[in-house]
Amino acid sequence: MNREAMLNAAVLLALVAVPGWALWAGEPFTITLATRAVIFALAAVGLNIALGLGGMVSLGHAVYFGVGGYAMGILAWHAQSYTPLVEALAIPGTKSMPVIWLVAVISSALAALVIGVLALRTSGVYFIMITLAFGQMVYFFAISWPAYGGEDGLSIYVRNGFPGLNTLVPVQFYGLCLMVLLAVLALNWRLARSPFGLALNAARQVPQRVETVGLDPTRVKLVALVISGAVTGLAGALFADLNRFVSTTMLSWQMSGEIMVFVIIGGVGRLFGPVVGAGLYVILEHFLGDLSDYWQVFLGLILLAVVLFGRGGLVGIVAGRARTHG
């Protein structure tokens, strides 16, 4: 086992052990904190598919996170207020997580498709600025659209249900989120080794060669962006369910920046990088937040240090340079 695999195993063990420790130590709040970390990790795993595998520096992933969140908010709001979602067809809202997840995944994938088609006409800095700009567009639209709360957001009174589980019990909801994260990580691992993943890897490094073998690098990247957006959207639906609240904060550019920070401080392109990064962020937020109201100054300094001195994020520091991609 190399060092990265050992680190991954340790992270996995810690994720499984957290609820047990929290109950034993009598600190149940830790479970909620860990759930937050797991959901952020899922959002970051989504971005890592675009960023790490595809080399697309998307600074607008809050769009997908927020669209997923609003998918949950809108469906559950219609269900709790007994109003039909689509008046003409009498389609009702729902409080069922699987249905909500499906809607969240499809709608965030669609959002990624539309943004991707436009943004992938360019590359480099243009791509960064355009994804950021479209993020801001969706944000302002959500603020000025009064039907679903506008600036105030939507509150959902009771957490949505999952067949066979009581999601109101923190441990059960944590377990559910962790299962989703692990399933997506497995998918990510398979994806990176599939022919599609290899083509994507090549499209990031030498797009001309991809073209030479008869593939369209832009299309490969677009598919990756759609998958990436869908995963982040699923995370958004879970995040809204964790807080039982969705607002435009989920769509803000700061959220995009934070999701990117999770990926970078963990390690770009590493399977567990986003998980480590999100975990570290939540821990920093909790402990530094206790020490000072201005904890983000320290977060900023840590980030600067990671960028200037520690290439490869935390996973990179622990496990050394990445093997040549494969």
Next chain:
Amino acid sequence: MSPILIAEQVLNGLQFGVMLFLMAAGLTLIFGVMGLINLAHGSLYMIGAFAAAAVAGATGSFLLALGAALVAAALAGAIVELVVIRRLYDKDHLDQVLATFALILIFSEGTRWLFGSFPLYLDIPDWLSGPVTLPGGIQYPLYRLALICVGLLVALGLWLLITRTRVGIRIRAGENDREMIAALGVDIGKLYTLVFALGAGLAGLAGALVGAIQSVQVGMGEPVLILAFVVIVIGGIGSIKGALVGALLVGLTDTLGGIFLPELFKLFTDDAAGATATGSAFASMAIYILMAAVLVWRPTGLYGAKA
């Protein structure tokens, strides 16, 4: 809708546009010369506004406040360039995004630490307040008219600087081939610091000027920064002319869209309140739709180099 109202809105759009230009010009210069994407440009805008509010509060002089904004932002820019930005030039864009995002966190929270979370107010001086009557009987606030003039003067000054002076020649040479001008004996490090400080100073000036019509608060810079990005995408990276045209287009589209789209939607429905809501929701998207249209038509912007 009267012609006077339309003329007023066009002037408002121009005013918004020239202020965006001050932001976008610095960003596009910095990108053109150093190849750096700087997210912290909004923080320099904020620093300018806070410096102006602090100095105006202490001395009561608006001109001193403007001077302080320019100096404080340019100085902050020069320091940041020397300490951090300098190490980012040969890194990839991802690192630049992250490091400058870190700078935003440091500047925003640092400012909150120093000045608190409550907004400050910067008053328009007496000699610039009140309306003026323009030809055609339009009553328009003198201060906003002054903003348009200042913005256009800065644009002219920048154009002269870049086309007519030795520094301008070096900046243009730096855009084309930095190794070559370094080989010709130009201190490229000093040139970079200068360009960064110039861009920062313009952002600080814009922050102070706009701070007098809005409130001065932490986080005021980033929305403007993102609009400046839209301007650059439309105008083409590295082009000052593109930044000016893009800024005016964005300023006019945003202001006129906010007025006309709700009216337009009212033509198609009897539900006036609903039409207004839908119209303003779409108006908030108008500039981004403009950006998307330019992208489809010309992916490198109106005046960008053909890739």
